[in-house]
Amino acid sequence: MPAKQKITPCLWFDGNAEEAMDFYMSIFKDSKILNKTNWGKEGGTREGSLLVATFQLAGQEYIALNGGPQFKFTEAISLSIDCSTQEEVDSLTEKLTAGGGEIRPCSWVKDKFGLSWQIVPSILPEMLRDKDQKKADRVMAAMMQMYKIDIQKLKDAYNQQ
Template identity: 40%
Template sequence: MTRKITLCLWFNGCAEEATALYAGLFPESRVIDVSRYGDGEHGAPGAARIVTMELFGQKITAINGGGEFALTPAMSLLISCETQAEVDRYWDGLAAGGKPMRCGWITDRFGVTWQIIPAQFKRLISDPNTGGRVMAAACEMTKVDIAALERAAQG
């Protein structure tokens, strides 16, 4: 079945560099196709126009559309992590030149905002007896520490 919805990210000249980073960082990820600008077109001849990639099997299109629009944290990609090692790997891979934010959010150097969140986070904050403590602990963190969240849940 053909997917009806594909996420499209708008970049200002760095789509190919960004997709190469993502495809190298995340398993089950790859650059599928790169279409390039020709002579006399909007972009520099030979520069990437549209890059199609898969991240964790999800198709994403990256467009070098220019500086007219910018990515914002109002749209983010959430990566669900099973272990602290996985949290660390993705966080560290996106941190170089990026902007860490609270509660596991980070905007990478290309302007894409990510949530690097443990899979157990939803369960921990959903408990009516302990969820408030867990959320308060998470809001004090930049990169999420799973053990600290579990300690907060235990009181």
């Protein structure tokens, strides 16, 4: 039996946690709701609606909390997604921005709930860590000009003579 995840991100929503979980689970494989707790009588008009749930996206656990309007997501925290192909970059960009999200510079996207995601091709960190600083600098310069990452353009910058 696998060990329980020690640190679990908690995502604060304003009454739409179930909608958000359904949206995210439609995008990522190996996703499911693990448990739900609904508001009791103390919830007033929220009685019976979702208070908190634990769910998995691609095997990673998260907590969704219907906490109310007091707090909003900011780009100060984002979820980074490792992508092995351009098709995966394209697909995740399209799916995560559907219904009102937006593409931001350097392949960051904000979904319709306001949560920020980094869509990162696996090859990008490898190129940025290259011992040849000129190669790494060319890749960084190319990436800084992009919204959705284009892996071939990164490779072209990396291999430029």
